[in-house]
Amino acid sequence: MLLGGCSCAWGIMRALAGGSQGLGVCPHSCCRFSTSLVGRILACPLVSGPLRLNLWTMRVPVTPQKVGKLHRLVGRYAARSLRRFPWRKRTSPYRVLIAELMLQRTGAAQVTPVFERFVNRFPGLVAAAQAKPTALAKVLFPLGRTDRHRVFRKAFQYIAANHNGRVPNRLDQLLKVPAVGPYTARAVLCFAYRQRVGLLDPNVYRLLQRVFGIVSAKKRFHTDAGLWHIVDGIAPRSGVRAFNWALLDIASTLCVVREPHCRRCPLISVCKYGRNRLHGAA
Numbered sequence: 172m173l174l175g176g177c178s179c180a181w182g183i184m185r186a187l188a189g190g191s192q193g194l195g196v197c198p199h200s201c202c203r204f205s206t207s208l209v210g211r212i213l214a215c216p217l218v219s220g221p222l223r224l225n226l227w228t229m230r231v232p233v234t235p236q237k238v239g240k241l242h243r244l245v246g247r248y249a250a251r252s253l254r255r256f257p258w259r260k261r262t263s264p265y266r267v268l269i270a271e272l273m274l275q276r277t278g279a280a281q282v283t284p285v286f287e288r289f290v291n292r293f294p295g296l297v298a299a300a301q302a303k304p305t306a307l308a309k310v311l312f313p314l315g316r317t318d319r320h321r322v323f324r325k326a327f328q329y330i331a332a333n334h335n336g337r338v339p340n341r342l343d344q345l346l347k348v349p350a351v352g353p354y355t356a357r358a359v360l361c362f363a364y365r366q367r368v369g370l371l372d373p374n375v376y377r378l379l380q381r382v383f384g385i386v387s388a389k390k391r392f393h394t395d396a397g398l399w400h401i402v403d404g405i406a407p408r409s410g411v412r413a414f415n416w417a418l419l420d421i422a423s424t425l426c427v428v429r430e431p432h433c434r435r436c437p438l439i440s441v442c443k444y445g446r447n448r449l450h451g452a453a
């Protein structure tokens with residue numbers, strides 16, 4: 172940690188310039204978005220400007236024009252084809268957190284009835300935190316993983332003890348909650364708190380690879396701070412919830428691993444992979 176707890180690029184320059192007499196307090200919000208030093212540095216406007224420039228000059232095809240077109244196409248798809256789930260209808264932080272914890276390695280069809288039962292039985296986080304393990308286990312049993320109630324309980328008890336039962340609205344705080352990783356934390360920020368963050372699950376990563384040619388140098392892509400930074404940059408300034416919902420839907424229902432449904436995909440006009448595939452098949 173550097174001066175004033177700020178370890179983004181601004182903070183480092185400030186330290187090099189001689190502390191509080193130097194560049195002053197960091198006016199940016201980059202420190203909110205990442206708990207890692209690398210993430211904060213990448214998120215800092217002093218670095219992200221040149222990083223973007225570098226991306227353009229390296230001819231990585233994440234151009235503003237292509238991103239703008241993606242926003243329009245995904246927005247149009249969102250207006251008419253978003254899937255309906257109970258956790259998309261009412262989006263309190265508690266409901267979003269429950270849904271995202273349930274959706275970890277479990278399909279939406281299996282989660283839907285369990286989600287309804289769970290929020291009826293435990294309407295608030297404090298009630299869920301105080302529930303007996305057997306009561307939680309009984310409701311969660313149809314999800315098929317016997318240890319799940321313990322994970323849920325730990326998360327609820329942590330939030331009850333450390334945040335007065337309110338689901339945090341900061342990335343660094345959410346990442347400290349048991350069972351909450353980068354995707355779940357950002358889903359809560361986006362869907363419950365309407366913050367402008369990008370989402371990256373394996374399906375969306377595959378879609379972005381195909382549309383933009385983005386490939387992480389890291390084996391575990393979700394640990395790649397640079398990739399998260401790019402995904403945040405792709406998220407639109409307005410309508411970010413609908414955008415992320417639609418991207419998740421397109422990625423999981425159309426841009427599937429084998430035999431993606433490119434003919435029906437709304438992104439075909441911006442997806443080189445899809446066009447090559449269709450022309451190759453013609």
Ligand code: SF4
Nearest residue numbers: 426431433436442445
């Ligand atoms: S056109 Fe095909 S490959 Fe491209 S995003 Fe759509 S489904 Fe995926």
